[in-house]
Amino acid sequence: MDVLDVLNLGEVSVYFSKMAMFPVFDLAYYIVSILYLKYEPGAVEVSRKSPVASWLCAMLYCFGSYILADIILGVCPIDYFQHNTHILLATAVWYLVFYCPLNLFYKCVAFLPIKLVLVALKEVVRARKIAAGVHHAHHAYHHGFFIMIITGYVKGSGVALISNFEQLLRGVWKPETNEILNMSFPTKASLYGAILFTLQEAHLLPVSKSTLICVFTLFMATSKVFMTATHSHGSPFALVESWVCHLLFGSALAASDDHHAPAPAAPAPAASPVKTKEELSEGTRKRKSKKAE
Amino acid sequence: MDVLDVLNLGEVSVYFSKMAMFPVFDLAYYIVSILYLKYEPGAVEVSRKSPVASWLCAMLYCFGSYILADIILGVCPIDYFQHNTHILLATAVWYLVFYCPLNLFYKCVAFLPIKLVLVALKEVVRARKIAAGVHHAHHAYHHGFFIMIITGYVKGSGVALISNFEQLLRGVWKPETNEILNMSFPTKASLYGAILFTLQEAHLLPVSKSTLICVFTLFMATSKVFMTATHSHGSPFALVESWVCHLLFGSALAASDDHHAPAPAAPAPAASPVKTKEELSEGTRKRKSKKAE
Amino acid sequence: MDVLDVLNLGEVSVYFSKMAMFPVFDLAYYIVSILYLKYEPGAVEVSRKSPVASWLCAMLYCFGSYILADIILGVCPIDYFQHNTHILLATAVWYLVFYCPLNLFYKCVAFLPIKLVLVALKEVVRARKIAAGVHHAHHAYHHGFFIMIITGYVKGSGVALISNFEQLLRGVWKPETNEILNMSFPTKASLYGAILFTLQEAHLLPVSKSTLICVFTLFMATSKVFMTATHSHGSPFALVESWVCHLLFGSALAASDDHHAPAPAAPAPAASPVKTKEELSEGTRKRKSKKAE
Numbered sequence: 001m002d003v004l005d006v007l008n009l010g011e012v013s014v015y016f017s018k019m020a021m022f023p024v025f026d027l028a029y030y031i032v033s034i035l036y037l038k039y040e041p042g043a044v045e046v047s048r049k050s051p052v053a054s055w056l057c058a059m060l061y062c063f064g065s066y067i068l069a070d071i072i073l074g075v076c077p078i079d080y081f082q083h084n085t086h087i088l089l090a091t092a093v094w095y096l097v098f099y100c101p102l103n104l105f106y107k108c109v110a111f112l113p114i115k116l117v118l119v120a121l122k123e124v125v126r127a128r129k130i131a132a133g134v135h136h137a138h139h140a141y142h143h144g145f146f147i148m149i150i151t152g153y154v155k156g157s158g159v160a161l162i163s164n165f166e167q168l169l170r171g172v173w174k175p176e177t178n179e180i181l182n183m184s185f186p187t188k189a190s191l192y193g194a195i196l197f198t199l200q201e202a203h204l205l206p207v208s209k210s211t212l213i214c215v216f217t218l219f220m221a222t223s224k225v226f227m228t229a230t231h232s233h234g235s236p237f238a239l240v241e242s243w244v245c246h247l248l249f250g251s252a253l254a255a256s257d258d259h260h261a262p263a264p265a266a267p268a269p270a271a272s273p274v275k276t277k278e279e280l281s282e283g284t285r286k287r288k289s290k291k292a293e
Numbered sequence: 294m295d296v297l298d299v300l301n302l303g304e305v306s307v308y309f310s311k312m313a314m315f316p317v318f319d320l321a322y323y324i325v326s327i328l329y330l331k332y333e334p335g336a337v338e339v340s341r342k343s344p345v346a347s348w349l350c351a352m353l354y355c356f357g358s359y360i361l362a363d364i365i366l367g368v369c370p371i372d373y374f375q376h377n378t379h380i381l382l383a384t385a386v387w388y389l390v391f392y393c394p395l396n397l398f399y400k401c402v403a404f405l406p407i408k409l410v411l412v413a414l415k416e417v418v419r420a421r422k423i424a425a426g427v428h429h430a431h432h433a434y435h436h437g438f439f440i441m442i443i444t445g446y447v448k449g450s451g452v453a454l455i456s457n458f459e460q461l462l463r464g465v466w467k468p469e470t471n472e473i474l475n476m477s478f479p480t481k482a483s484l485y486g487a488i489l490f491t492l493q494e495a496h497l498l499p500v501s502k503s504t505l506i507c508v509f510t511l512f513m514a515t516s517k518v519f520m521t522a523t524h525s526h527g528s529p530f531a532l533v534e535s536w537v538c539h540l541l542f543g544s545a546l547a548a549s550d551d552h553h554a555p556a557p558a559a560p561a562p563a564a565s566p567v568k569t570k571e572e573l574s575e576g577t578r579k580r581k582s583k584k585a586e
Numbered sequence: 587m588d589v590l591d592v593l594n595l596g597e598v599s600v601y602f603s604k605m606a607m608f609p610v611f612d613l614a615y616y617i618v619s620i621l622y623l624k625y626e627p628g629a630v631e632v633s634r635k636s637p638v639a640s641w642l643c644a645m646l647y648c649f650g651s652y653i654l655a656d657i658i659l660g661v662c663p664i665d666y667f668q669h670n671t672h673i674l675l676a677t678a679v680w681y682l683v684f685y686c687p688l689n690l691f692y693k694c695v696a697f698l699p700i701k702l703v704l705v706a707l708k709e710v711v712r713a714r715k716i717a718a719g720v721h722h723a724h725h726a727y728h729h730g731f732f733i734m735i736i737t738g739y740v741k742g743s744g745v746a747l748i749s750n751f752e753q754l755l756r757g758v759w760k761p762e763t764n765e766i767l768n769m770s771f772p773t774k775a776s777l778y779g780a781i782l783f784t785l786q787e788a789h790l791l792p793v794s795k796s797t798l799i800c801v802f803t804l805f806m807a808t809s810k811v812f813m814t815a816t817h818s819h820g821s822p823f824a825l826v827e828s829w830v831c832h833l834l835f836g837s838a839l840a841a842s843d844d845h846h847a848p849a850p851a852a853p854a855p856a857a858s859p860v861k862t863k864e865e866l867s868e869g870t871r872k873r874k875s876k877k878a879e
Contacts, residue, residue, distance in 0.1 A: 046474070047542065048542065048543060048544050048545070049474070049544065050473065050474045050475070050476070051538065051541070051542045051544075052473055052476070052484070053471075053473045053474050056473060070367070071663070072662070072663065072664055073662050074367065074656065074660065074661045074662030074663060074665070075367045076365070076366050076367030076433075076440075077364070077365065077367060078365055078439075078440055078443055079367070081437060081439040081440050081443065082434045082436065082437035082439075082440055084436065084437070084438060084439065087439050098542075099541070099542055099543055140662075141668045143668065143670065144667060144668035144670070145670060146664075146667040146668075146670065146673050147664055147667050147668055150664055150667065164754065168457065168468055168471065169471065169473060169474075170474070171468065171469050171470055171471065171474050172468070173468030173469070175754055175757065175758070175759030176757050176759075177757055178639075178754065178755065178757065180636065180638055180639045180642060180755060181632070181635070181636045181639050181755075181756070181757050182636070183636070183638070191638070245637065248637070248685070249633065249634060249637045249684075249685055250634060250685055251634050251635065251637075252634070339767070340835065341835065341836060341837050341838070342767070342837065343766065343767045343768070343769070344831065344834070344835045344837075345766055345769070345777070346764075346766040346767050349766060363660065367660065368660045369658070369659050369660030369726075370657070370658065370660060371658055371732075371733055371736055372660070374730060374732040374733050374736065375727045375729065375730035375732075375733055377729065377730070377731060377732065380732050391835075392834070392835055392836055461750065461761055461764065462764065462766060462767075463767070464761065464762050464763055464764065464767050465761070466761030466762070
């Protein structure tokens with residue numbers, strides 16, 4: 001039985017999970033995505049030198065999840081490009097973010113309170129995409145649980161999973177890392193979300209889909225808004241993950257309590273260096289994109 | 294109403310646009326394409342060391358546009374390889390260009406007057422491919438204007454768009470550039486051609502398709518023959534593009550008139566360094582392929 | 587008429603060619619494949635740091651041939667992932683090879699006599715995959731001989747053909763070489779096997795398919811067991827290939843007899859340096875994977 005039904009929230013969640021994403025939520029998704037593209041080092045120079053490459057990158061940022069899911073399911077990868085209105089809207093956002101006189105649009109949407117609202121709206125779209133991806137794969141492969149998880153994961157993570165190739169389009173090549181080797185919080189959350197939605201689709205989770213969408217959206221929106229507001233990139237999963245990985249895969253533990261390691265040179269917990277590195281890169285991104293303006 | 298009808302050229306253009314491409318035009322396409330492959334630094338060594346890799350590269354040069362368009366539309370990427378005659382013809386050309394005793398075949402087809410004719414014939418095929426690509430996408434997505442443009446573009450540009458991966462097959466990796474970041478003249482022309490053919494397919498251009506094919510072919514053949522004859526790589530679009538990009542995307546202008554930049558160190562117009570670099574590389578290519586013989 | 591019928595082996599070969607591959611042979615395939623993954627430098631570190639990346643690599647090693655063939659034929663690349671049992675079995679093998687306490691499982695299966703049996707069983711699966719790939723392509727393209735050869739080749743070679751991208755997933759990038767430029771013995775044998783099975787499917791080879799599967803399996807199993815036992819990587823095709831390539835493609839001959847090259851510095855035959863290099867790398871692999879344990 002539904003947990004939230006007890007709190008009489010069932011109807012709210014059904015209404016919420018049926019709400020149309022276009023245009024408000026999708027617009028927020030495009031704005032935040034292209035904002036992140038502008039943060040990338042070198043993206044502004046590319047937009048001046050080769051507008052076509054910049055536009056393609058922006059489309060990958062906005063529609064990467066559809067493209068990837070279509071590739072994964074073996075259908076036309078640019079199938080989503082038949083929705084001319086969506087493409088034109090994303091193109092307008094790309095133009096305004098990169099070429100607006102006095103950089104006005106960018107300054108508006110990068111203004112923290114506005115950005116926080118947009119980030120929250122973006123996470124609403126992400127949760128929906130994961131649910132839709134899992135549902136779509138379930139429709140094609142009734143018992144293909146792995147296919148459902150992979151499709152939902154890909155729908156939630158989007159361009160992050162092909163960031164190496166998106167960077168290549170801008171002339172940047174960083175083979176030593178990728179989003180699978182070093183998962184960021186949204187990618188991890190998409191993976192866990194995809195697993196949850198797959199369990200729900202397989203009737204192994206005693207909640208309705210609308211409730212799951214609602215709860216997952218709330219969790220994602222809260223986490224991302226908090227992380228954006230505090231410029232933090234630490235993951236709420238860090239502690240649990242650290243222990244599970246240690247037990248299952250023998251990974252080094254965050255805290256050194258069970259190794260009794262006396263070595264003072266490398267006692268850093270597994271989670272915090274990642275956080276520090278990403279905070280640094282966030283700082284660098286900001287500085288670089290400001291210089292570029 | 295048709296512009297060329299006034300000049301009584303309508304029937305000629307219809308006849309021209311229905312002419313069979315196989316075998317004469319296709320043969321010219323294969324010869325010129327594989328000639329360009331042989332110009333690539335290292336291609337001759339690869340052909341000696343690994344004939345399979347060399348053959349695959351040659352097939353990518355000849356059929357890259359079909360492979361890419363099939364990928365883009367989500368069908369079997371090697372679908373075109375069912376045409377055994379085409380593959381065998383291209384294989385024969387590849388063999389003759391790379392392994393003919395005394396390099397006789399290469400010397401014949403690289404002889405400037407012959408090469409100019411072949412280059413002109415190749416552009417006939419390119420124009421047809423763009424039109425066919427746009428038409429094919431129009432058939433699948435009636436209002437998918439972006440899909441039509443992308444398909445036509447990909448059909449016209451062919452292997453150039455995946456040159457990074459084609460080079461990787463030969464053990465060469467140049468991530469700092471790609472065909473989208475630095476578009477060559479044929480790639481740009483394919484993009485503009487795809488836009489024109491899409492407008493025509495959407496009945497926004499008051500010309501018949503056969504006329505458009507005819508005019509576009511004439512323009513491409515003339516431009517490429519002129520550029521091949523003069524070893525030039527400057528684009529006829531350079532001036533217009535420079536102004537449009539400056540107005541729309543704030544790109545640096547070719548001429549420095551509106552910045553009143555006093556700096557004498559970097560007054561080079563945007564178009565000419567590209568030209569110079571490509572002329573140089575053309576020279577290098579020639580020298581290297583001569584040494585390799 | 588069938589050659590083996592004379593020896594009354596016809597029925598045996600039919601029985602052999604109809605034998606179910608799951609679970610015994612498939613299990614051997616997964617074990618040997620993931621063993622090779624563990625030999626790769628850095629694979630053990632990746633398995634500690636990012637189990638998801640390690641699992642994905644393991645899946646590519648086990649199911650790369652299905653994924654590639656599906657891509658080549660334009661169907662859902664993760665279609666095979668609907669077979670949950672196979673995926674779970676491969677996942678269990680991956681877990682045992684990488685995370686088994688005391689490394690017990692790895693030590694068992696890497697023990698030479700056991701490994702030789704597993705290697706032989708793996709080759710049985712490879713021969714079947716090539717035959718199935720050619721047959722599948724023949725079903726879709728009745729006269730697409732090139733498509734049949736490519737599909738069979740891809741089904742036999744599997745992950746080797748995309749090793750560059752599989753390495754990229756683990757943060758390793760070696761663009762200067764790839765499996766097409768420097769074919770290993772199984773890749774070459776898969777190519778020749780695909781050609782043979784295509785000829786058989788086109789009725790140009792006077793043997794039944796079951797006989798061909800039987801003979802090819804015997805050849806592959808014997809060769810691979812011998813090569814694994816002697817740590818050799820020299821190919822049985824080396825001499826014939828060297829002459830054919832010299833005649834057809836002007837490649838340098840293994841023996842220097844027809845060049846009368848007096849230079850004593852580089853008289854090494856073409857086959858032996860490859861062998862030596864690969865023997866070395868085999869040694870390095872072993873040492874590294876032992877250190878990593």
